[in-house]
Amino acid sequence: MRRGLLATLSCLAAALCLSCAPATPSDPEPGEANALDLERMIRQKRYAPYEPSELFNDGAVMRHPPEGTVPNDRVTGDPGLTRGVAGGAHVASIPIPVTLELIRYGQGRFEIFCAACHGVAGDGESEVARNMTQRRPPSLVDPRVQAFPPGRIYQTIVEGYGLMRSYEPQIPLRERWAIVAYVKALGRSRAAALDALPQPVQERARKELP
Template sequence: MKSRGLLLPLCVLALGPLLASCNSSGTERDFERMVNQAHFEYYEETSFFEDRRVMRDPPPGTVPHDRRLGPPEVLHGTASGKFVEAIPVPLSRPMLDDGRKRFEVLCAPCHGVGGDGVSVVAHNMELRKPSNLVAAPVLEYPAGRIYQAIAQGYGLMPSYGQDLGVEARWSIVAYVRALQLRTNGVAVDALPEPVRVRMQKELR
């Protein structure tokens, strides 16, 4: 039994190279050209460059393709090592709409559509419940801390740094702020003039 079991793999081993080196038209094809071409290994020496090093320094001023350049308060939500209080990018209606769409797809499954931490996932997440985003303490968080939770993740919450660019992250922070205002109310005096006038007219 044992020797018969070995026979087939042995045949395949013996025939394998023969089969791989030819195809039906009889011409040979090398599918590993990139791997098999002449190449250097790291740290090898070469006479091609004057300093004989194979590994070259990147040209001066080169930055990694995934490193974003910009002010740290926008990129990281921090300034001088502290979270920024206010959202450091201009707010607009389209940005809020974008934040809402993203929040409802990415965050609501855990934090609830209203941000209050009520969701099926939350109900079943026994170890650590997704935070209520519209009540203390998150309500008092500086904008930068919410941004960082999105960019880097927090405790059991996964990071969304890979999925969301800087603008998209701030749009979600802005929408979380809108949800907080909706839940906790806004002082009439704090409303922008046109909105206040309209509200007072319509409520009269």
């Protein structure tokens, strides 16, 4: 009786084990749905780069790009305008007309894309900066960064710098220069001599500043 029970139990255990044993991996046919096989795109029938192929007249599997194709990382147009660097040097002035409208536009973009780290005033005071223990986003209004030619600030936006990522995909060309103009304006707003201001602004400043 006791023996019989044991035998039944071990049979049951073996049956359970069988039902939970992993399926032996096998190459599914292309197109065969197998929810457990996460590798099927890797293991499907396919050509490797440079392999010969009878599919094309030249016997090679790799195709030439159509005539006139431009690689998406090719610098087109004026590199000073698109990359901020021309003839091996950062451009020394903003290559688009700087208007009050452009600077105001740059302010909006700066506050969206840069202020979270560099602070609304560009002085490096932000919640992110306080919590970035590895390397803080620097103040953009201190003399070190303000001495950068505009092309260098532009290049930082396009390529990133050290721990800072590139904002090339998010910020199109004109917006980048608008931000550069605003960063320069922020610097000026820090270090402006009172009598260098236009007359009406000077009068207002004398009245309102303590």
